[in-house]
Amino acid sequence: MSEQTPISGSGDVPTVHVKDGQGQELLCFLEQLIPLDGNDYALLTPVDTPVCLFRLSDEDEPELIEPASASEPVLSTAEVVLQEHELSLVRSAVTLTVAGELDEPDPEELDIDADDDDDDDDAETYELLVSFLVAEQEYGLYIPLDPFFVVARMENGHAQLVQGDEFERIQPRIEAELEERESQD
Template sequence: MFSSPFPENNDQAPTSSITLTDDKGRTLECYVERSLSADGQEYVLLLPIDSSIEIFAWEGEGEDEEAVLVEDDDIIDEIFSTAQAVLAEQNLVLKNTAYALTVAGDLPPVEESDLFTLEIEDEEADLEPEQLQLITTFYHHEQEYAIYTPLDPLLFFARLSKTGEPILLSPEEFREVQPLLEDQLFNEVE
């Protein structure tokens, strides 16, 4: 999963959808935002239909307190029903979908006081900080958790197999085809 460097010039509404499936059989319904051909291969830029969320655990005390992204599937399974219950209070339905946790329903309006900036440390890539909006917090076994949604949409790039099945591009594959796709996208914008 990764954010796309492409601008959000979406004057047209998405017209079709594709279902991504992970190796555990979980699915994620996505709109096809763009479809591109490069070197005889069909590529699609996908936007999940539901909003993506991230759960953080607050660790440490006082000045040393920091938010740590919960990525362990066992921990997510353990806290899932509690997170689901607190989100239901806001008329949001939590889903454990492929490649990301998502919520269905209307997110609260963005409030400046609810924003959190996540500094991403990656030695190989110069990544911009990610802005997240707080949705809610909850406790599970005396551990505080916070549920955030990214302000920038979660986008996926996939290539279509001969049978039309989407195959997510690995970061390495994406880097290889990125110049071709950027050229084509920027040519469409001009």
Template structure:
């Protein structure tokens, strides 16, 4: 797994790890990579402990292949058992975690990499790099399972009752000045260590 993009030292009152819960009651264990305060709120930058994965259905004809992200609960539930079985052959355990699918276990070395255009919450498209883990078929449909090569950072707020809540895209945008400052501090720290 890539090294964390932020230093791990943070406010001692913040735990080293937290568990996010979604509306369906699923959980996602995350390490706290960084924390900061703004306007009386405590914000956390989180990194899932297990590796996030994505399942993509490929519909190919002779000329081109179309990718469809498997994101809806109903779609995931239909292919989950098959995906879990093929990942277990690599000693990986597929988890239906909160906010993302994850795998626990040691990822294989990157053999095959894929760059995909991914739509973002603000309607733009970004290129992301993925490691191909495996493929399987379900009802004559080809599926492939990928893990992102860049860390999946999640942004959350710790409420006064100590509950951790994931931030919306708009809330993350509002925090951009603080995030830039943290990145600059980390780059300066790395330069000093060299």
């Protein structure tokens, strides 16, 4: 019996399943492989569209809700609403994702106000995918418009999610390596 490698691909970009500490998986494209300290670190992007769950209110800014702390009724309702659009919610490692055919956002149609009060260049931009009510509270699933990257450590062909202290330690080094690679192109 031969051991199959979890790295596969259809086309030019290989895919890999990344696992988190709870054993949940996320199917990702392998974008870059970066050797550091005797380990291979992978820069990955999810195959399905990542989404963020927000609690919406008329008075306050939308509040980001981490997938692990989202209540079951909220996620179940989101699944039903997405099914009406022939989409499905995937509860996976790292983030929630949506599987199915999504229309690509038109950058000219996005409501991005350059004169926003915050003037925060680091602010992420999101596009509303769907909104829905649960127990008279409004929620929305938003697509982040900035690229969504996942960092994993490759071990024997398997990708293990990098989190916490290890992520804090290697993130600047990965960014420096990527900048150097870009400057050489």
